[in-house]
Amino acid sequence: MNDLTFHGTDRTPVRMPTPLHEATTLTAGGHLAQIALADQIYTLRITRAGKLILTK
Template structure:
């Protein structure tokens, strides 16, 4: 027998890091009363710190 299976996972929200930083390299993100800093490095990598 041949059973075709399909998975219907909801799409994950996507956010552009350059938009979050408004063209800069830093953004603050709040979660449950805590503030985190998102940083875009010169190499184009992301760092998230508390």
């Protein structure tokens, strides 16, 4: 994954911060969320042990 972007006429690379998303916000306080990428739907699950599982 490339987190560099270029600014100005000299094309100097500038590192952009990686977005941070809280899992409980994505799941609206529950344990499941669906995430779309292109034509695919993925399921994000928070386990009882507090781990994340992403499945297609």
